[in-house]
Amino acid sequence: MNLKELKYIYFLGIGGIGMSAIARWFIANGYQLAGYDKTATPLTDALKAEGIPVHFEDDISLIPEAFLQNPAQTLVVYTPAIPKNHREYNFLIDNGFTLMKRSQVLGLLTRNMFTVAVAGTHGKTTTSSMVAHILKNGGKNVTAFLGGITQNYGTNFLLNEGMNEIMCVVEADEFDRSFLTLFPDLAIVTSTDADHLDIYGDHDHVLKSFQMFVGQIKPGGKLYQREGLHLQAYTNNETKEFSLNNGDFHAENLRIENAEMIFDIVYPDGKITDVSMLIPGFHNVENALAATAVALQAGVSPEKVKEGICTFKGVKRRFEYHVRNKDVVYIDDYAHHPTEIQAFLSSVKALYPNRKLTAIFQPHLFSRTNDFQDGFAESLDLADDLLLLDIYPARELPMEGVTSQIIFDKMKLKDKVICSKEEVLNLLTQKKPELVVTIGAGDIDTLIPKIKGLLN
Template sequence: MELDSIKKVYLIGIGGIGMSGLARYFHKRGCQVSGYDRTRTALTDSLVEENISISFIDDTSELVSAWADKENILVIYTPAIPRESRILNYFKDGGYILKKRSEVLGIISRGMFTIAVAGTHGKTTTSTMVAHILKHTGYDCTAFLGGISSNFNTNVLFGENNVMVVEADEYDRSFLTLHPDIAIVTSMDADHLDIYGTDDQVKESFRLFASQLKEGGKLIHKKGLALTGGLTYSASEQAESYAHNVRVENGQFFFDFSGNGNAISDIAMPLPGLHNIENAVAAIQAALYLEIPAEDIKTAIADFRGVKRRFEYVVRAEKSVYIDDYAHHPEELRACISAVKTLYPDKTLTVIFQPHLYSRTRDFAPGFAEALGMADELILLDIYPARELPIEGVTSRIILDEVEGGLKMLCSMEECLHYISIRKPELLLTVGAGDIDTMVGPLKEMMSHA
């Protein structure tokens, strides 16, 4: 399918972070864009404000007349859409051209210089940082991001050159549609075992992704990953590119960069935590491969404000601090909580966590319990099911029962909000990838008046 031939686009699952980026991309290209999602959110509201039509009812009656002509129509769907969806089956049975989001990204990236960032965690921040550096320094790029950039307040950026930055999603092996010029692999931890089955299959999929580099392409991967070739990076040990002299000054992280014949001193890192410095090392190395001057990179990093729901300060006052983060894997939780405790070692930390997926909760309960045990006070919400049906015996309690020490409890969202309104903790962290973000507004109000 040629991009220039597409005149109308329908997205099934348009409210997803990746799908909404494609909606904005095709709308910018002048296509008529519509879509369906089951839930109205702030993201779908913003798309509607941009004159993109969205239905929240899985009904085909409106499609029969508006989408009867199959010419120059592209239908994009996400694997998270149930197979029995009426709208999905209307287009399937009608002989329309249907593509997964990942396939469309593969089509867009053809002929472009592509920087793809993959990893079970770290990819959103790293890809957003790469895109930010390219924009800030004037190098420019088009970018499809897995989160809302705080600098640009969007998840898709439009450039005037032939360079594309894309977050390469491992779910459903989606990233295997990409053939990058520069590939970054941040992590290869076991995840999505409902799709892959085993940790070995996860790692094999990442190896296949790395092998799809274009001829002469550059691979950048975290030291210690089961990948061969390429350049290694780290923030905790010496690698081919690495951070050192990491320190906290007046509540902000600083570090020095060395690698591949380059050295940059006194880099101010707005995002806290060793894991974010590690993400920065990878982004810096990618920018250096593009021959962007070191001082320009340093200035761009200092101006990076991160990604919404990635260590996002909601309240930052003398008496109370509230941080929200998307972490939903044990390693992400460990990194996030460690960063909070490093910045605020003398404050009592209250963590509210919503597990995401029954299968992930079952597979990683001990890891979740170990990471969450770092909190002084833990509140566990019910599991957010996303695309899954309940699994017998799998609830948030299987995590709670393994957490050692500290004050810990199970709560509904309503009970949690009531508890926080009375408790008013001095340091609050909400974490999870489900609908826990709907609590941010009420919690912000409570914490602002603590």
């Protein structure tokens, strides 16, 4: 595939967070774009405002005529979420168009760039966004394909300025083994917990995929792994470790002041003192350690690293504050795996030890709920009060016997209730909470403006 021979790029599933980032790269580089998605979202609205025709019906006649008449000059980028009976998808296959998954295109785009890839079943969106910000703040020529909307830049895509010494930061997604299209110079792996078992089957296959990923680091590159992941045997490159308390990169003197985390970063050649983060969380301290490792290796000075961390505003839906005053605090987070929920809730409790914690959680996927029901129950028991919503199905059909009830029944917490999204506001009104969190990767974010309005 020679990108220089292409003129048109058509997206099936253009509204996805990863797809839209790639779309923006093609826009910035002068290609003509169009796309389909199932429903309109703020992301599709933004893409339309940027001049991309987007439609929401599976209708071949809505594909622009110029694209249909030039299959040799048209690349179709699709998401695996597109159903196999999709009319546009099948028409494009049957009529000689080149179709590539998002991950394949990402591999193609990054092939000739110095690439930093951030992988992990948790933490990759925040860490990759932090890496991109620190590098950009440190004067590097950065392009970045991210899995979330960064608060600093209001986008999931950063564009390089000119073609000299580009550093490409990419979120390396393990879903559908997508990250195996990447061959990075520097790689971070934050975690290798069991997840996406609907794709992988079991944890061993998840681990095997990460082992293959680190085996694709370019010769002379480096791997930065969270302590205890044991991936060093699967790469011929130098490996460094990071974690909160141990490893080549670790934190010292961690304290909480005015609900902010302040700490020192210890690295092999020295120490960066009194680093304060706008985004709290013990897990985010670890993400900052990983980002520090890569930035120092890329030639950013310790002073600029500190400045980058201290000015990083985070990513939408990752430990995002919506209300913060003397009476009530409201935080939203995308956590959808027991490990993520445990990290999030334990951090919230450490920041606000004297407030009763009311959590609203929406499970994501029937398969994930079934696979990790014990873990969900244990992590959610960290809350003082729980409103448990129905499972958000996403790409799945219901599974017999799998509902939110299976989590509910395993929990030890006494103050808990299963409710619908429509009941949440009334229940919150009755409870008069002082610390509220919403948790989940489904459509729970549609509640945010309503909860925010109620609490304010």
